Amino acid sequence: MSRTGRTRRTRRTFLALAAAVSLTTAAACDSDSDSGANGSRSPTNAAGETTVKLGVIPILDVAPIYLGQQKGFYREHKLRLALSTAQGGAAIVPSVVSGQTQFGFSNVMSLMIAQSNGVPVEGVVNGVNSTGKPGADFGGVVVNKDSPLKTAKDLEGKTVAVNTLKNINDTTVRESVRKAGGDPSKVKFVEMAFDQMPAALSGDQVDAAQVVEPALATVKAQGGRVIASNFTDTAPDLTVAMYFTSTTYAKNHPDIVERFTAATKKSLAYADKHPDEARSILTTYTKIPDSLRGDLILPRWPETANRASIEKLAELGQKDGQFRKAPDLNALLP
Template sequence: MRRRPLIRLAAVSVLFTAAACGSSDGGDSSDGGTSSGGVRTVKVGLIPIVDVAPLYLGQKQGFFEKQGLKLEFTTAQGGAAIVPGVASGQFQFGFSNVTSLMVAQTNGVPVEAVANGIASTGIAGKDFSALMVKKDSAIKSPKELEGKKVAINTLKNINETAVRASVSKAGGDPDKVRFVELGFEQMPAALDSGEIDAAQVVEPAQAAVKSGGGRVIASPLVDVAPKLTVAMYFTSTRYAKQNPEVVKKFQDATAESLAYADSHPDEARRIVTTYTTIPANVLARVTLPRWPAEANRSSIVDLMKLGYEDGLFKSPPDVEKLLP
């Protein structure tokens, strides 16, 4: 059964409170600068993964230049570094999963989503993310994960909520699952060695597990909601208020980039090799996410409700205020 802890998530609260306090009076006033020809340069904090291919592809195709923008990319290991970077004005825009943005909002961090990022494929067993076990595992269903060790990349975040949803849907008790935090890149080896019983992986880790005979027992992001909006691009509320025309240009160019990537998957795969170390032969086996131009608002509400029940937020997030 789900339960909502009464205690505050101290580590998360400290992180995001520090991010909010780290913003100086002039921190968000910077618009990134203007380069030759009147093209404005804006800094974007990204994670070097398949998900952000549309921005690299859009820059290459000239969609941002057409809007008078040039993107300067800075990569980070995860949203934990990107959210405070945007809040403090280090970046004008950033990329983060929706749950992290809702956690930030409920902890008073002044950020808001401005453009869609990625979505689940909505197809169970054929998503870019999966709950997997190794080839010879006796586990056939998420219900059988009670008492078992399941790896997720970040505790108390979107993947924990998603796995809990799959366990509940299968008739199990998610409170009996032993969640452990492990980097996606470490999951295939940990699964193979028996260090963990199951892993909630994303690409290309999913392709790596499959190459070793691993099996998909659920598609947690699909179980949360049909065609779940998983991540979005965001900015600080101060930057949005002070630079509405730049935000609108970023939104328009990003929407065009998302549509192009979604309809040109081969080009999206190729562009990934320019900013990651993922080999082309591995990318050929990777299941790509969907890149719709618009967020699925109802799916985000479903994710918010599950996260609130799990105790991720100290108060219900204001989804309408967070989304563009």
């Protein structure tokens, strides 16, 4: 993708975030605190269960949510989830802030970029962490089996697919390139959905791709190779993503946020202790065939985010010029 194309896409992202801020401000200024995009009451059924909308990405990371639904953890907390999917966290942020969804799943870099630009978001509970094992993580930079690329340094001058630009994936790939002795400014990133990356690699549309499960297992089944573990290259036990809401919704509905957090923590703990069930639930919301289920590398699903790793991401964001001003982690993190 050309520099002009990247600039236009970045501009569109900021415009979407700006629109989200405008909608949220309008809602917050409404004379009735229970009206407007983020102040409105979510529908409650006869059983006292409140329906909340949650934006997710169709990847292994969010398996605990689907397991929690299946096991009734959200019903136990008088919640019903209405799930919608998006390509990446950067697209989910405006949806949450504008009130189209009450909660969302996003990588922490997108949340920090949003907050540093004045978008009112706050994390409510951890989402997913790296395994911390180089070469055996749930995400990595992959190439075709016949690719001449061997290490992250070889990505200089090459085209690398990431699910969305200006997020945790391009940030951590740059760190892998630095650690391998390369110049990250020479890497060309293009935006592509995870489930499209295996075909793009095999069709030589890109030189490499940063994938997570189940796309990682699909690429390996095609004979592809991992040349860098970008998450583990960045920080041990990296917190990759979190569940979040808007500051307006959190202020107006603390009880719902508390119930969502409690149910999600229970779901995370269950998924961490029942890996076979996490693998199995994945086939209900992704296209991965049953034959690859056993090949999946599961992430870790701790209930609490690793703040030190997020601070490292914030440092990298500033180094790469991702922020207009440093994000306020005390306000952002739960």
